[in-house]
Amino acid sequence: MTRAQHDYDDIPGTFVFDAERSRQGYGINMFCMSLMKDANRKAFKANEAEYLKKFPLTAEQSAAILKRDYNRMLELGGNIYFTAKLGATDGHSFQHLAALMTGSTQDDYAKMMLAGGRSIEGNRSRTKKPSPGKAKSKPKGRSKKGSKRRG
Amino acid sequence: MARIIAGISASHVPAIGAAIDNGKTEQPYWQRVFAGFEKSKAWMAKAKPDLVIGVYNDHASAFSVEFIPTFALGCAAEFPPADEGWGPRPVPVVKGHPEMASHIAQSVILDEFDLTIVNKMEVDHGLTVPMNLMFGSPKEWPCPVIPLAVNVVMYPPPTGHRCFMLGRAIRKAVESYREDMRVVIMGTGGMSHQISGPRAGLINSKFDKAFLDNLTKNPKKLARMPHVEYMREAGAEGIEMVMWHVMRGALDDKVNEVYRFYTVPASNTAVGHIILENKRRATGKSKSARKPTHKAGRRAHK
Numbered sequence: 001m002t003r004a005q006h007d008y009d010d011i012p013g014t015f016v017f018d019a020e021r022s023r024q025g026y027g028i029n030m031f032c033m034s035l036m037k038d039a040n041r042k043a044f045k046a047n048e049a050e051y052l053k054k055f056p057l058t059a060e061q062s063a064a065i066l067k068r069d070y071n072r073m074l075e076l077g078g079n080i081y082f083t084a085k086l087g088a089t090d091g092h093s094f095q096h097l098a099a100l101m102t103g104s105t106q107d108d109y110a111k112m113m114l115a116g117g118r119s120i121e122g123n124r125s126r127t128k129k130p131s132p133g134k135a136k137s138k139p140k141g142r143s144k145k146g147s148k149r150r151g
Numbered sequence: 152m153a154r155i156i157a158g159i160s161a162s163h164v165p166a167i168g169a170a171i172d173n174g175k176t177e178q179p180y181w182q183r184v185f186a187g188f189e190k191s192k193a194w195m196a197k198a199k200p201d202l203v204i205g206v207y208n209d210h211a212s213a214f215s216v217e218f219i220p221t222f223a224l225g226c227a228a229e230f231p232p233a234d235e236g237w238g239p240r241p242v243p244v245v246k247g248h249p250e251m252a253s254h255i256a257q258s259v260i261l262d263e264f265d266l267t268i269v270n271k272m273e274v275d276h277g278l279t280v281p282m283n284l285m286f287g288s289p290k291e292w293p294c295p296v297i298p299l300a301v302n303v304v305m306y307p308p309p310t311g312h313r314c315f316m317l318g319r320a321i322r323k324a325v326e327s328y329r330e331d332m333r334v335v336i337m338g339t340g341g342m343s344h345q346i347s348g349p350r351a352g353l354i355n356s357k358f359d360k361a362f363l364d365n366l367t368k369n370p371k372k373l374a375r376m377p378h379v380e381y382m383r384e385a386g387a388e389g390i391e392m393v394m395w396h397v398m399r400g401a402l403d404d405k406v407n408e409v410y411r412f413y414t415v416p417a418s419n420t421a422v423g424h425i426i427l428e429n430k431r432r433a434t435g436k437s438k439s440a441r442k443p444t445h446k447a448g449r450r451a452h453k
Contacts, residue, residue, distance in 0.1 A: 013350030117354025
């Protein structure tokens, strides 16, 4: 089934957690929510695939969780405030997850934030060219060193 | 009669809470952020409101995806800090004001805002971090706080205009309360940030500063900004800023901006903060201090 098209689909590098994704990702988010309890974290860690069977997840969703493919989780209906609980269960800081999602190293990501964050220039639209006069600022963010995408 | 004396907005970055809880506020990185709120704490200590209405959003703490209320008003006597995965924040329990809260609920529902009433709720950093920024870290919070949780996690959140009009309705409710009270309303969240997906880390200071300018001077027009513009320009999670319109809607059309602070970054987020005061009015008991909602012929802008 294809997703309905929305004006915000044009925003690059962004999976908006809308009502449709909320419906599709209910299992992902309820799984993540379960990790608020220590007993559940332990059960999950003891046998991840088995634990996931308790939730209504598609094969794709389970695979994304097991692979810790955070962007894929978002695409399939996970929400960042929920998936962050999985990251915390793995002992990762939020910045680690953010770096992972951007394909950057944590170090590079941290440096980018300290330098003022990812520039909006060149990051507004998938389809539209940046408006003239504004297009000159250097493309920021995607650092070369950060190519080893994990997950 | 109760009245709203001022509105405040402040970011609610969780890392700010962690810095407070772990004693890191003196580190240079955090000092830059906390120094910006010294004046705010002094302002708050002087303003001494009898009540704060705290407009904030929950982050998968009290509400999961099992139910997603658009507007949820906390009517309980107290709201304990939520366990967000590393134990509840070591902050005092937030004491509510059930009498005023139920009065607001009754008034705004009849004004066609179908909000959800919550009589049992834990509150997360979304509310308690701005409280720390404004009150510091006291043993007990100095006044009751009525939490108003707004869904900004699942798209679509309420529109900016809807939030603004809810602010209006809250003001009307407050002004019809039987006791004299001085109320501060607080909008939280923002400013520009995106913490999800390949575009995470986005910050747009230009957008943020224009937003602050317009919040003071051009609030009705600002409230009409479509959601896609927040998400495109200020990041997917920057849409939290719609909550600031509830605060602004509860104030006079013309306000005094008494303080503003902006810095980048606090962890993954731009931090923005503003204090807006309603112009002082004579507090004559007989005279209604309510102004007509629209001042014909004197609109500063369309």
